[in-house]
Amino acid sequence: MDQTVTDIYFVYAVLLAALGTYLIRAVPFLLSARKEKSRKSRPQINLFFQMMGPSMIAALLVTSIGSPLQTEDYSQILNYLIGFAGVGASHWLWKNPGICVLAGVVCFSVSQLFFT
Amino acid sequence: MPRFQAFFQGLKTSLPVIAGYIPVGFAFGVAAEGAQVGTAYALFTSLFIYAGASQFALVGLLKDGVPVLTAAVITVGLNIRHFLYGPGISGETEEFKLPQRLISAFGLTDEVFSVAFSRIREIPLESRFWWLLGLELGAYSCWAGSTVAGSVGGKTLLNYYSFLGQALSFALPALFFSLLLSMLEKGRRLAVFCALAVAATFHWNGHSEMGIIAAAFIGPITGMIWIRR
Numbered sequence: 001m002d003q004t005v006t007d008i009y010f011v012y013a014v015l016l017a018a019l020g021t022y023l024i025r026a027v028p029f030l031l032s033a034r035k036e037k038s039r040k041s042r043p044q045i046n047l048f049f050q051m052m053g054p055s056m057i058a059a060l061l062v063t064s065i066g067s068p069l070q071t072e073d074y075s076q077i078l079n080y081l082i083g084f085a086g087v088g089a090s091h092w093l094w095k096n097p098g099i100c101v102l103a104g105v106v107c108f109s110v111s112q113l114f115f116t
Numbered sequence: 117m118p119r120f121q122a123f124f125q126g127l128k129t130s131l132p133v134i135a136g137y138i139p140v141g142f143a144f145g146v147a148a149e150g151a152q153v154g155t156a157y158a159l160f161t162s163l164f165i166y167a168g169a170s171q172f173a174l175v176g177l178l179k180d181g182v183p184v185l186t187a188a189v190i191t192v193g194l195n196i197r198h199f200l201y202g203p204g205i206s207g208e209t210e211e212f213k214l215p216q217r218l219i220s221a222f223g224l225t226d227e228v229f230s231v232a233f234s235r236i237r238e239i240p241l242e243s244r245f246w247w248l249l250g251l252e253l254g255a256y257s258c259w260a261g262s263t264v265a266g267s268v269g270g271k272t273l274l275n276y277y278s279f280l281g282q283a284l285s286f287a288l289p290a291l292f293f294s295l296l297l298s299m300l301e302k303g304r305r306l307a308v309f310c311a312l313a314v315a316a317t318f319h320w321n322g323h324s325e326m327g328i329i330a331a332a333f334i335g336p337i338t339g340m341i342w343i344r345r
Contacts, residue, residue, distance in 0.1 A: 018164035020192030026221035029202025053233040055335030059315035061292035097132040104290030109283040
């Protein structure tokens, strides 16, 4: 496809990908609504779903960190640790995700000034 | 709680997600501009697909000449983990009617799911749809806006303030970490640590997407075995 991507093929690809992505989000959401009542009567399944949320967020945390921790760039690892320490400290103080994110970014930025 | 109040509370709750979305949406705008996609098409992609990393992949694949169908299938494959999000919050959204489910399903991204899962129990049952709508709309409009900003002026801004790019890239890990801290109840810790280990193993072997799905199952199973012991 030696062409600019700003053509009709691009639109087709986006629409197909959008439809697929939406179905992946919507179909299980709709189907799980039907099963919810029977799930309530099964505490084991309920417990599984209660633990699934935090497990997925833990996995998303790992993948969001991305490549910096795979390198031997120790200063970058230190920046991340200081950033996370900032998040942890603000969570302990305020328990507000918005403030935690801001505090983390500020700590990360300040750390970058010293360790690059 | 009145609808508009729930909606605005949802919008307010979307602020941490917005902090995380600005750099990523911005980066997508810059990348799209680099691939000569143009602002209108970049926005079109963000409005319709609305799924971070997979949008980068789609633009890259199309630029490399990959056929439309293949590119679309790969993009959908990258988002396969999203099938877990609906069932994940289903227990808290029993009151949702079919149209409400169809609408709110569109906005169930990684970050929105994470925030929704951790906060939705604080909202009265009858107001949850409007709260979730506010949360999703805040995140969605920011995603679209930052895509346009990145496409229009991203390169210039990052050339002048290069430190911004790296500093803001920490926003998403910070968001996930803060949400995780708020969920670390005693009975869940082992599940979370297992999930972290599983995801890290997959991630460092180049299979991040599979890692999220594997962690979503192995973490809870390990936690349940531990509790039953």
